[in-house]
Amino acid sequence: MTAMxxxxxxxxxxxxxxxxxxxxxxxxxxxxxxxxxxNGAGKSTLVKILSGAISLDKGQILLDGxxxxxxSPTQARELGIETVYQDLALAPELGPxxxxxxxxxxxxxxxxxxxxxxxxxxxRAQASNAFTSMGTDVKDMDAPVGALSGGQKQSVAICxxxxxxxxxxxxxxxxxxLGVRQTGKVLELVRRVAEKGVAVVLISHNMPEVLEVADSxxxxxxxxxxxxxxxxxxxxEHLVGAxxxxxxxxxxxxxxxxxxxxxxxxxxxx
Amino acid sequence: xxxxxxxxxxxxAASKTxxxxxxxxxxxxxxxxxxxxxxxxxxTSPFYMGCVLLAMxxxxxxxxxxxxxxxANARNITLDVAMLQVMAVGxxxxxxxxxxxxxxxxxxxxxxxVAGKFMENRPDTWSTVIIGTLxxxxxxxxWGLWNGWCIAKLKVPxxxxxxxxxxxxxxxxxxxxxxxxxxxxxxxxxxxxxxRPLGLSWLVWIAIVLSIVCGLILAFTRYGRHTYLxxxxxxxxxRAGINVDRHVISLYxxxxxxxxxxxxxxxxxxxxxxxxxHSTDALQVITGVVLGGTSVFGGLGTLIGTxxxxxxxxxxxxxxxxxxxxxxxxxxxxxxxxxxxxxxxxLRRRRRDRI
Numbered sequence: 001m002t003a004m005x006x007x008x009x010x011x012x013x014x015x016x017x018x019x020x021x022x023x024x025x026x027x028x029x030x031x032x033x034x035x036x037x038x039n040g041a042g043k044s045t046l047v048k049i050l051s052g053a054i055s056l057d058k059g060q061i062l063l064d065g066x067x068x069x070x071x072s073p074t075q076a077r078e079l080g081i082e083t084v085y086q087d088l089a090l091a092p093e094l095g096p097x098x099x100x101x102x103x104x105x106x107x108x109x110x111x112x113x114x115x116x117x118x119x120x121x122x123x124r125a126q127a128s129n130a131f132t133s134m135g136t137d138v139k140d141m142d143a144p145v146g147a148l149s150g151g152q153k154q155s156v157a158i159c160x161x162x163x164x165x166x167x168x169x170x171x172x173x174x175x176x177x178l179g180v181r182q183t184g185k186v187l188e189l190v191r192r193v194a195e196k197g198v199a200v201v202l203i204s205h206n207m208p209e210v211l212e213v214a215d216s217x218x219x220x221x222x223x224x225x226x227x228x229x230x231x232x233x234x235x236x237e238h239l240v241g242a243x244x245x246x247x248x249x250x251x252x253x254x255x256x257x258x259x260x261x262x263x264x265x266x267x268x269x270x
Numbered sequence: 271x272x273x274x275x276x277x278x279x280x281x282x283a284a285s286k287t288x289x290x291x292x293x294x295x296x297x298x299x300x301x302x303x304x305x306x307x308x309x310x311x312x313x314t315s316p317f318y319m320g321c322v323l324l325a326m327x328x329x330x331x332x333x334x335x336x337x338x339x340x341x342a343n344a345r346n347i348t349l350d351v352a353m354l355q356v357m358a359v360g361x362x363x364x365x366x367x368x369x370x371x372x373x374x375x376x377x378x379x380x381x382x383x384v385a386g387k388f389m390e391n392r393p394d395t396w397s398t399v400i401i402g403t404l405x406x407x408x409x410x411x412x413w414g415l416w417n418g419w420c421i422a423k424l425k426v427p428x429x430x431x432x433x434x435x436x437x438x439x440x441x442x443x444x445x446x447x448x449x450x451x452x453x454x455x456x457x458x459x460x461x462x463x464x465x466r467p468l469g470l471s472w473l474v475w476i477a478i479v480l481s482i483v484c485g486l487i488l489a490f491t492r493y494g495r496h497t498y499l500x501x502x503x504x505x506x507x508x509r510a511g512i513n514v515d516r517h518v519i520s521l522y523x524x525x526x527x528x529x530x531x532x533x534x535x536x537x538x539x540x541x542x543x544x545x546x547x548h549s550t551d552a553l554q555v556i557t558g559v560v561l562g563g564t565s566v567f568g569g570l571g572t573l574i575g576t577x578x579x580x581x582x583x584x585x586x587x588x589x590x591x592x593x594x595x596x597x598x599x600x601x602x603x604x605x606x607x608x609x610x611x612x613x614x615x616x617l618r619r620r621r622r623d624r625i
Contacts, residue, residue, distance in 0.1 A: 074511045091502035091508050093569030102499055103510025105492045116491040142310060 002065050004029040004199040005050065005081075005168050010059035011105055012045055019045045020221040023059075027199040032190060034202045034210040037220035038243050039213045043203055046220065047170050050201075051083045052076030063167060080167035084174060088157040091144030096138055097127035099145055100160045103263060126223075130159045137185070151182030155189060162193050169193060170201045175209060187213045219243055275311030301343025315563025316575035319611065323578055323585065330589035337592045341469070348470060351584045352477040353539065355577065356532040359484045359556045360525035362576045364490045365559055366488070367521050368501035368568025370428040371439035373417065373435035374529040379410040380439040382543045386452040394456040402456075405532040406537070413439055414526015418519030436552070443545060452543045473535050480528075485573030497521065557583060557604065560610050582607065 002173050003026035014022040020042045027033040037043045048054045050061065052070035061068055063079060070076045073083065090099050101123045107113035126143055131138040136155035138148065145156060154174055161169050174190065175183040190213055194200045210217055217234060219227040219242040227242035240246070311317055357374050366372050392398045420431040420593040450611055462472050470478075488494035496517055497505040508514050530566035536544060562579025566569025583604045590600040 073509065077511070085509070087505075089503065089506040091499050091506050091569065093502040093565070094498060098495065098498075099506075102506065103512050105495055107492065116493055118490060118492060118495060120490075196455075205301065 003027060003062070004205070006062040006063060006166060006191065007046075007050060008060050008062075010046065010049060010061075011057045012042075012049060012054075013057055019223050020049075020056075023220070023223065023225055025050075025218060025225060027197070027201055028215075029167075029199050030197050031215040032194045032200045032202055032213055034204060034214035034217045035220065036204060036207075036210060036217065036239060041220040042223040043220055044172075045081070046202070047172065047203060048166075051081055051170050053083075056081060077164065080165050081164035081170075082161035082168075083170040084140060084154075084157050084161050084172065086172040086176060088153055090145045090157060093144050095141055095144060096131065096148075096156045097124045097141055099156055100127040100130070100163060102160075104164065127159075127161070130163050134159055134162065136189060150178050152184050154178065154182075154186050158186070158189055158193065162196065162198065165168055165198055168199045168201065170203070172203045173205065174202070175204070175206065183209070207239050210239070211236065221245060278377075314572075314575075316572055316578055318614070319561055319563060319575065319578045320581065322607075322611075323582055326455045326589065328584065330585070332594065334589075334592050338589060343588065343592070345466075345469075345471070347581070347584050347588050348474045350588070351538070352471070352473040353532050353535045353578055354551065354555055354558060354584075355416050355477040355580050356480060356535055357525075357529055357551065358558050358576050358580045359480055359573060360521075360528035361555050361559050362562075362564055362571055362573055363488065363497055363521050364428075364525050365556070365564050365566060366501050366568060367497045367518065368504065369421065369518065369521065370430070370556075370566075371417065371522065371525050372433045372552040372556070373413065373432035373439060373506075374525065374532070374555065375530040375548035376436045376439035376443070377413045377526055378533040378536060378551060379543065379545050379548050380413065380443040381530035382537045383443040383446050383452065383545070384409040385534060385537060386455060386543050388447060389456050390452065390454050392456075394458055396458055398456055399458050399462075403534045406534040407527050410416070410530020410533060411523055411527040414523040414529070415519065417526060418522030421516040421522060422518040429442040432552075440545075443543075447543070447545065449545070451545050452542070455537060459541065462538050462561070473539060476535065480531075481573055481577055488573055493517075498569055501565075501570075503569075503617050550566045551584075554583065557608055561608060566612075 006026040008024050010020050010023040010025070011018070023042070025035070025046065035043050035046070045054070049056045049202060052073045052075055055071065061070070062123075063081075068079060070079065070081075091102065094102075097120075098133060106119045106123050106126075108117045108119045113119075128141055134155070136152070136159060138152050138155050138159075140148075145153060148156065158169075158171070158174065161171075171190065175186050178186060187209065190200060190202060194215075202210070211234065215227045215231050217227075217239065218225055219229075219239060220246075221243060226245075227238070234264065327339075330521070337343065361371060362373065385402045386576070388405045389398050389402040415426075417431055417435055420426045420434075421428050465472060467475065488497065496507065496512050498516055499510065499512065500517060504514060536548070540547075558580030559576050560566060560579065561569070561582050562571070562575030564575060564579075582602075586599050586603060587597070588606075590597060
């Protein structure tokens with residue numbers, strides 16, 4: 001089975017700092033792939049490269065088996081790659097439907113459409129449809145997004161990306177700001193998004209959450225992928241060990257002079 | 271899990287194609303039915319301010335039934351408001367997008383002077399007046415483009431940019447006239463003031479038609495939607511692929527052009543350039559726009575609200591004159607009403623956000 005998105009030998013330097021050193025990474029359709037690593041391990045840089053926000057120095061990206069080069073997030077979006085940012089990028093004064101179609105408004109047909117008149121009814125219907133079919137609890141289509149709960153806001157942001165991405169969705173810490181119940185709901189939503197046949201990349205710091213929801217887990221450390229687990233293969237100890245380098249220290253052939261506590265400090269995320 | 275999956279694939283198909291499939295009942299639960307439009311309108315600022323306006327009209331009418339609720343007085347009020355309303359239309363767009371413009375009074379004067387100079391030595395005909403109007407609008411447009419360019423490209427804050435233009439445009443107008451008002455306006459303009467189709471002055475009709483057209487643009491078109499998006503969250507608008515810089519420049523350009531048009535309205539009404547008479551225009555316009563429920567933080571506002579908001583100080587002033595109150599008193603009242611209205615609006619918004 002070919003990967004939906006396959007990155008190989010990705011390198012990125014900022015000046016003399018090697019942020020990514022020959023990173024390989026692949027995600028499959030219908031799966032949730034977790035990307036974890038300590039601060040500075042290069043997660044953000046990798047995601048920014050894969051979502052078109054910054055360019056790579058070396059390496060290759062295959063999307064659905066075809067090599068692609070992305071020079072902007074807009075171009076990535078056209079290829080079917082969406083990103084749910086940690087700050088969600090929602091307009092608080094506008095409603096869920098307005099936010100879902102931001103920048104991609106549907107216009108009425110015929111003469112009115114030529115004048116730029118919006119088809120509000122159609123956009124509401126489609127957005128409302130997406131919210132209900134994804135099982136979210138976004139019910140009030142008239143309420144401004146600013147009046148929704150944290151989990152509902154997250155749902156709006158995720159559903160928006162689902163409507164437009166048919167290949168890959170990156171989610172940056174989607175549950176970071178949420179309470180226990182809402183975290184559960186959002187994780188369910190993340191699973192459901194993957195079941196629709198999209199490849200979901202989940203960036204998270206929360207190990208139990210990652211173990212619960214991810215089909216495969218990739219661990220970055222010091223700009224390299226140091227471990228890769230399938231669902232059920234890893235425990236929290238494995239993940240933490242791989243992130244901090246404690247596992248490598250246990251095996252003989254690794255970096256002399258870097259202890260587990262000081263290790264992940266080379267790359268700076270921009 | 272399977273039925274859920276089926277539903278979501280169906281939804282996906284629906285969302286990729288168009289309306290035909292979207293009405294399928296595939297929801298896990300039904301969306302609650304939408305509240306009717308009139309119920310939703312009850313919760314808006316324009317509705318509250320509309321009530322305030324009606325109450326004011328009622329009180330003044332009761333206190334002076336012979337002088338206030340008359341056709342002549344209504345004409346007075348609407349004529350007073352027409353020029354401000356033309357500018358308030360552009361200001362609504364700018365403030366909805368999270369911007370600000372205090373330079374429109376000076377732009378108005380500048381455009382009026384340029385158009386006055388242009389028409390001065392030309393034949394006193396309609397074609398001169400029409401070309402003069404275009405010159406007036408273009409002069410305003412030029413200042414608006416300058417404002418927009420400084421704000422969007424040079425990232426100078428709107429308040430500072432337009433503060434600069436406020437001084438510069440007035441200075442330029444005074445340079446051209448040596449500080450003395452032009453009084454040689456073509457007499458053809460007088461016929462514009464005299465004729466009143468359907469009981470209202472041409473100037474009022476210009477304001478009404480402009481408000482309706484721009485109100486529809488703001489509420490129903492992609493241009494309007496992008497204006498709200500930029501005002502609500504400019505970063506989100508950028509990430510959504512909207513050309514924010516171009517949009518912002520176009521908003522200030524529109525505002526400048528409408529200030530130019532207002533310059534022509536003023537020229538027509540007063541038959542002179544009234545150089546020193548517009549120093550508080552921008553503040554009056556902003557007062558009206560804010561009273562009408564447009565948020566100075568961006569993302570919220572309607573042109574219906576602005577039309578109501580711009581009428582409130584005008585009705586108050588007129589009512590005070592008719593009642594023979596000290597005219598200075600109305601400024602105190604308007605100040606209090608303005609702060610009170612924005613406070614109430616804040617309260618309402620905070621209550622909403624707490625849900």
